Amino acid sequence: MQTLSLPTSSPTILCLGAHSDDIEIGCGGTLLHLLGRMPEAKVHWVSFSADGKRADEAQRGVELFAGAQAAAVELHTFRDGFFPEAFGEIKERFRELQKSVDPDLVLTHCRGDLHQDHRVISELTLQTFRNHLILEYEIAKYDGDLGAPNVYVSLDSEDADRKVDKLLSAFASQTEKYWFTADNFRALMRVRGIECRASSGFAEAFYAHKLVFGASSST
Numbered sequence: 001m002q003t004l005s006l007p008t009s010s011p012t013i014l015c016l017g018a019h020s021d022d023i024e025i026g027c028g029g030t031l032l033h034l035l036g037r038m039p040e041a042k043v044h045w046v047s048f049s050a051d052g053k054r055a056d057e058a059q060r061g062v063e064l065f066a067g068a069q070a071a072a073v074e075l076h077t078f079r080d081g082f083f084p085e086a087f088g089e090i091k092e093r094f095r096e097l098q099k100s101v102d103p104d105l106v107l108t109h110c111r112g113d114l115h116q117d118h119r120v121i122s123e124l125t126l127q128t129f130r131n132h133l134i135l136e137y138e139i140a141k142y143d144g145d146l147g148a149p150n151v152y153v154s155l156d157s158e159d160a161d162r163k164v165d166k167l168l169s170a171f172a173s174q175t176e177k178y179w180f181t182a183d184n185f186r187a188l189m190r191v192r193g194i195e196c197r198a199s200s201g202f203a204e205a206f207y208a209h210k211l212v213f214g215a216s217s218s219t
C-alpha cells in the first residue's frame, strides 16, 4: 500500500487528550514511531484532566512517550466526567493554544467518541484548528464506539511492545480497571494492523475528516 508521509522532518505535533492517559492509549505507538524516526520533531502536549496522582502519571507518560522532544506540556485540572459543563472554560484554553502553537499535525479524540469529555475535546479541536492536518484517534471502551477508521500508522513490533509496556508502567492507578490491560491494547493494534496489512501485524488507526492532496513541491 502507498504511504503518505509528513512533508517536513521537523514537525510540531500537537497532542490533545481529555484525561491523563488518553494520548498514550490513542496514539502512543504513533508518537514512538514518529519521534523515533524524526529526532527534530517537537511535541506540544495538553492533557485537560490531570490532577493529583493523575498529574504525576501524566508527567510520567510524557517522559516515556515524548521524552526530550516534548517542547511544551500543559496539564489542566478540569473535572473528569464534567467537560460539557465546563465547555466555555475549556474553549478559552483552546483559544490560548491557538495563539501559542501552529502545529503541522494535531492528534486528538475522534468525533464519534461517545465519552462526553472526549467529545468536547474533539469538537473544540475541530473548531480551533481549521487549517491544519488533524488525525483523530480511537480508544476502545465500554460504550462500544469503535468504527471504521481511514488512516493507519504501521508500527514495528518493537514500538507496539513499547507502547504497551510504557502504558502499564506510567499509569499504575489505572491497572485495576478491567479494560486497562495489555491484551486490550494489543488486540486493537492487531486488528488495525490486519486492516492496513502492516508487516509486523500491528498498527494504530485514525480518522481524517479532510486531507488536501497534491504533488510534492520539491524538484
Ligand SMILES: [Zn+2]
Binding pocket: 018, 019, 022, 115, 118
Ligand atoms: Zn479519557
